[in-house]
Amino acid sequence: MTAAQNTIAIAGNPNSxxxxxxxxxxxxxxxxxxxxxxxxxxxxxxxxxxxxTVTLVDLPGTYSLTAYSLEExxxxxxxxxxxPGAVLDVINASVLERNLYLTLQMLEMGIPVVLALNMxxxxxxxxxxxxxxxxxxxxxxxxxxxxARTGExxxxxxxxxxxxxxxxxxxxxPLEISYGPEIDATxxxxxxxxxxxxxxxxxxxxxxxxxxxxxxxxxxxxQGRAASATTxxxxxxxxxxxxxxxxxxxxxxxxxxxxxxxYGYIASLLRQGVLKGVDELKNRIAYxxxxxxxLTHRIFGPVIMLGVLYAMYYLTIEIGDYPLGxxxxxxxxxxxxxxxxxxxxxxxxxxxxxxxxxxGGVLGFVPLIVIMFLLIAFMEDSGYMARVAYMWxxxxxxxxxxxxxxxxxxxxxxxxxxxAVPGVMATRTLRSPRERLATILTAPFMACGAKMPVFLLFxxxxxxxxxxxxxxxxxLTGWAAALLVARLLRSTLIRGASTPFVMELPPYRLPTLSxxxxxxxxxxxxxxxxxxxxxxxxxxLLWAAMSFPSLPDDVSAGFAERKAAIETELSAFPYKKLSxxxxxxxxxxxxxxxxxxxxxxLQVRIDDLVxxxxxxxxxxxxxxxxxxxxxxxxxxxxxxxxxxREQVAKLSESLEWLKPEDAGTKALQRQLDELSEVLEKxxxxxxxxxxxxxxxxRDELPEIRLEANIAEIENEEAAATLTHSLAGxxxxxxxxxxxxxxxxxxxxxxxxxxxxxxxxVISTLGTAYSLGEIGDDEHSLADRIKGDSHWTTANAxxxxxxxxxxxxxxxxxxxxxxxxxxxxxxxxxxxxxxxLAYSVAVAAYQTLA
Amino acid sequence: MEQVSLRTLDEGQEAxxxxxxxxxxxxxxxxxxxxxxxxxxxxxxxxxxxDPVALRLLGFTLTLRNSxxxxxxxxx
Numbered sequence: 001m002t003a004a005q006n007t008i009a010i011a012g013n014p015n016s017x018x019x020x021x022x023x024x025x026x027x028x029x030x031x032x033x034x035x036x037x038x039x040x041x042x043x044x045x046x047x048x049x050x051x052x053t054v055t056l057v058d059l060p061g062t063y064s065l066t067a068y069s070l071e072e073x074x075x076x077x078x079x080x081x082x083x084p085g086a087v088l089d090v091i092n093a094s095v096l097e098r099n100l101y102l103t104l105q106m107l108e109m110g111i112p113v114v115l116a117l118n119m120x121x122x123x124x125x126x127x128x129x130x131x132x133x134x135x136x137x138x139x140x141x142x143x144x145x146x147x148a149r150t151g152e153x154x155x156x157x158x159x160x161x162x163x164x165x166x167x168x169x170x171x172x173x174p175l176e177i178s179y180g181p182e183i184d185a186t187x188x189x190x191x192x193x194x195x196x197x198x199x200x201x202x203x204x205x206x207x208x209x210x211x212x213x214x215x216x217x218x219x220x221x222x223q224g225r226a227a228s229a230t231t232x233x234x235x236x237x238x239x240x241x242x243x244x245x246x247x248x249x250x251x252x253x254x255x256x257x258x259x260x261x262x263y264g265y266i267a268s269l270l271r272q273g274v275l276k277g278v279d280e281l282k283n284r285i286a287y288x289x290x291x292x293x294x295l296t297h298r299i300f301g302p303v304i305m306l307g308v309l310y311a312m313y314y315l316t317i318e319i320g321d322y323p324l325g326x327x328x329x330x331x332x333x334x335x336x337x338x339x340x341x342x343x344x345x346x347x348x349x350x351x352x353x354x355x356x357x358x359x360g361g362v363l364g365f366v367p368l369i370v371i372m373f374l375l376i377a378f379m380e381d382s383g384y385m386a387r388v389a390y391m392w393x394x395x396x397x398x399x400x401x402x403x404x405x406x407x408x409x410x411x412x413x414x415x416x417x418x419x420a421v422p423g424v425m426a427t428r429t430l431r432s433p434r435e436r437l438a439t440i441l442t443a444p445f446m447a448c449g450a451k452m453p454v455f456l457l458f459x460x461x462x463x464x465x466x467x468x469x470x471x472x473x474x475x476l477t478g479w480a481a482a483l484l485v486a487r488l489l490r491s492t493l494i495r496g497a498s499t500p501f502v503m504e505l506p507p508y509r510l511p512t513l514s515x516x517x518x519x520x521x522x523x524x525x526x527x528x529x530x531x532x533x534x535x536x537x538x539x540x541l542l543w544a545a546m547s548f549p550s551l552p553d554d555v556s557a558g559f560a561e562r563k564a565a566i567e568t569e570l571s572a573f574p575y576k577k578l579s580x581x582x583x584x585x586x587x588x589x590x591x592x593x594x595x596x597x598x599x600x601x602l603q604v605r606i607d608d609l610v611x612x613x614x615x616x617x618x619x620x621x622x623x624x625x626x627x628x629x630x631x632x633x634x635x636x637x638x639x640x641x642x643x644x645r646e647q648v649a650k651l652s653e654s655l656e657w658l659k660p661e662d663a664g665t666k667a668l669q670r671q672l673d674e675l676s677e678v679l680e681k682x683x684x685x686x687x688x689x690x691x692x693x694x695x696x697x698r699d700e701l702p703e704i705r706l707e708a709n710i711a712e713i714e715n716e717e718a719a720a721t722l723t724h725s726l727a728g729x730x731x732x733x734x735x736x737x738x739x740x741x742x743x744x745x746x747x748x749x750x751x752x753x754x755x756x757x758x759x760x761v762i763s764t765l766g767t768a769y770s771l772g773e774i775g776d777d778e779h780s781l782a783d784r785i786k787g788d789s790h791w792t793t794a795n796a797x798x799x800x801x802x803x804x805x806x807x808x809x810x811x812x813x814x815x816x817x818x819x820x821x822x823x824x825x826x827x828x829x830x831x832x833x834x835x836l837a838y839s840v841a842v843a844a845y846q847t848l849a
Numbered sequence: 850m851e852q853v854s855l856r857t858l859d860e861g862q863e864a865x866x867x868x869x870x871x872x873x874x875x876x877x878x879x880x881x882x883x884x885x886x887x888x889x890x891x892x893x894x895x896x897x898x899x900d901p902v903a904l905r906l907l908g909f910t911l912t913l914r915n916s917x918x919x920x921x922x923x924x925x
Binding site for chain 2: 092095260263821
């Protein structure tokens, strides 16, 4: 036996339990890949039965082998070219007639087949009794009743298939049925031509090739043309003659007649005593119908569905946030550990910012992807996904999409805060290629979670009174952009009639947990492998763009000099001297064992120095402030005071905006004074007032002011490095182009960084404003923007729209490449979205400014 | 018997397929799902916006758009 004959393929209709059977046979001994160049999954695994080991290939689920969809092309290609020893055809026993259509087509190809009459439990429940002996007699195949969910009958089915494979070695006499007098006669005329010229006969039976010419099968005809143009032309001529004849006499098409005769053949088989006691609309289907009465009800249906989709979104994004946080903390810890272990310099910067940042970014998405795929697996396997498509199709069709497009949109941020990475991957549930591509390309317009910090910051500054409304409008703008661009794409680049919707609504079933887990793990692993490698390379490149060229030596020397000068001045202060000495001793102490006699001595000296330091004004004030803060924390909770505090903060913030001569400034000031006075009368308020006074006093001490100066210089240096780097230069160079949209060079740098990950827009803006690291507290940046006369509402609106619409982040771009199977669409997304965002931002700025 | 478009059937109504007038991909998809002359179908539901339509035939449920149902002629 050759390798191929040692292979068994599993074929069958979608929803026939084919994949459940495959998972049962192979368990974890399977691997998933893609067929080259396309996104159809290739699953293979190892199975053992009766001491024999075989390779199982899980063909994509198809209803037919007519080769219209990618799945069918793949299934037929594997059957014809890889020639598995035999095929185990998994059939949904309750829908025998339609399932046998695929079986018949495999028999026509001369493929040895064993039938697994699956879901026998459901069939029995419906009162369907199948006489499998009679079926075997009539069709000449082994038929084994199975229940894939429990494993019943599966070993026997596989053993029979292996037996058949050993006997037939991948080939058997093709089944020849009648397709009616006209077609039979024409086939008789064509078959000898095929045989004589050996056209494709190394792969397919001669009569089958002739029949495919009559069916106008594009794949076979083009293969035939490539093999022999003259033979192909002769066959095409005969085929078109018959086609014309059938059109005039019967007003039909050869492929229609062939399909009719195939179904007729199946129906006549089943009438010869194979099916007994078919009592339709019983149990499972009846039960499913009842559920559909509610779940697809005109009013309840959409309401329940929105609830389910919201729950999905919530579980993916909100629950996913916890493991996401763990992964992030782990990488932060790793970042710190590596940072401490390595000496300062380029290597450290590359490893921490480039490698750890990049890989951490990719792995951070894994929890989201795992949760999303688990939920999608549940929705698909339960049969609900098909209903989602059924209910929303009417609306999405208008935009050239498919009913099933709604889910990727929602996960991408259709409900604000999603993520386009799992969103784009969720398009795998769409079987229509054009609709799927349009969904992939437009899902990133949604308001994803990483765009949120930018929205919150600017909406908070410029639309303080209408925060919720503006956030909602941004979300809706995302939807509008996605749907309109989808419509545009479907009438231009991805033009073409909508793919037929014709789709099965399988009965509701409870999915098996193992199936869901295998399904999820495979996809998550694929993501880690593929996205991981590309992202690692890209994030190192991006790090380089933001760090090189480094500052010229004289400039960085200038910064160093300024810092050194302040440090010298600072070291003259006893407070600083003592602090440095304490720090040195503490380090020494850490190096000693706890039982070291020297440790005690050291501790005494440290305590002594600390006492000396705390006696100095800066030290004394710090001790007092710490003490008072402790007192406030120890006080019982006081909601009334907290509320006052919030009001005071808000008022003083608004006041910063107003000029003294503005109307209302005085009134606000008075209100603020009054509230502050009340606040100072509460226990915590009173202490806080003292703290604030002491803090101010301390900040004004020369040694503390000098320390602040050093931090300022460091931030200035970071800003200078960024401006000098390639990314910074690009940002500055772009200023001329982005001026019509109202963006200055700082915004440009931040937006360039945002292509790596939208999360970095705010932090990069902070660096550009020499604010150092922007942590949870974004007030400093908000204050700077408020204080910067460059920023008006017009700039803010332009920036908000630009951020919403511009290029997807790198991880999304890579996933777009992966899911669309082409680099072309990655670059399209990058460039088209940038152009769209730019036009919208310019339009908004020019209108408002 | 008079042939009408499948679209015109009401919920719950049964009919027998008389003809499929679709060609190419559409025709093939429809036939692959078992919609061929002589098969009896029943409309079991419609989506909230009256389109697509859900059918029962050969023991399973199928859904297609109204525009696709127009290619299917039935007799009652």
